[in-house]
Amino acid sequence: MRYCLALDLNNDPMLIAEYEQWHRDVWPEIRSSIRDAGITDMEIYRLEDRLFMIMETSADFSGERKAAMDAANPVVQKWEELMWKYQSPIPGGQPGEKWRLMKRIFSLNQSI
Template sequence: MKRYCLALDLKDDPQLIAQYEHWHKAENSWPEIRKSILDAEILDMQIYRTGNRLFMIMETSDGYEAKRKEAMDALNPKVQEWEQLMWLFQQPLPWAKEGEKWVLMKQIFKL
C-alpha cells in the first residue's frame, strides 16, 4: 500500500467553500466519481480543510499509477464534468505548474 498527500486551495469565499463542502457530502457525491476513484486502485481518500487550504490523503494499492488515473479521467466525460464543476471553487497553489490542481506534498517528518 502507498500513501499520497496532496494540497490545493479553494477560492477564499465562504459561500464557495460551503458549496464545495456540499458537493463532498456523501449524499451529494456522484457515484461515477466514486467508481472512477476505486477503479484507479485508490483504496481510501480523505480531504481535510483549514481556511481555504485543502489537504488530501490517498491510500492506494501498490498497482496505483497517477499517469494511468490521469488517462482514465481524460476519457471519462462524467469525471471531466465533475472537474469543471470543482474548478469553480478551486484555485491553484501559487507554486503549482500550469494546469496542475492537486499538488503532491513532500513528507518532511515521520515518527
C-alpha cells in the same frame, strides 16, 4: 502506498460551503472512478481555504494511469470542470494543475 496532496479554494465562504456540500454527496461515478484507479481510501480535510487530501492506494497505483482514465471519462471531466469554480491553484504549480503532491518531511515510525 500513501499520497498527500494540497489544493486551495477560492477564499469565499459561500463557495467553500458549496464545495463542502458537493463533497457530502459525491456522484457515484466519481467514487467508482477513484476506486477503479486503485485508490483504496481517500480523505479530504480543510483549514480555511486550504485543502489536504490523503490517498491510500494499491501497490500498482499510477498517477499517470489515473490521469489518463480521468481524461477519457466524460463524467469525471464534467465533475472537474464544476470543481474549478471553487478551486484555486497553489502558487508554483504547472498551468492547469490542481492538487499538488506534498513531500513527507517527518514520520514518527520511519526514518526518511
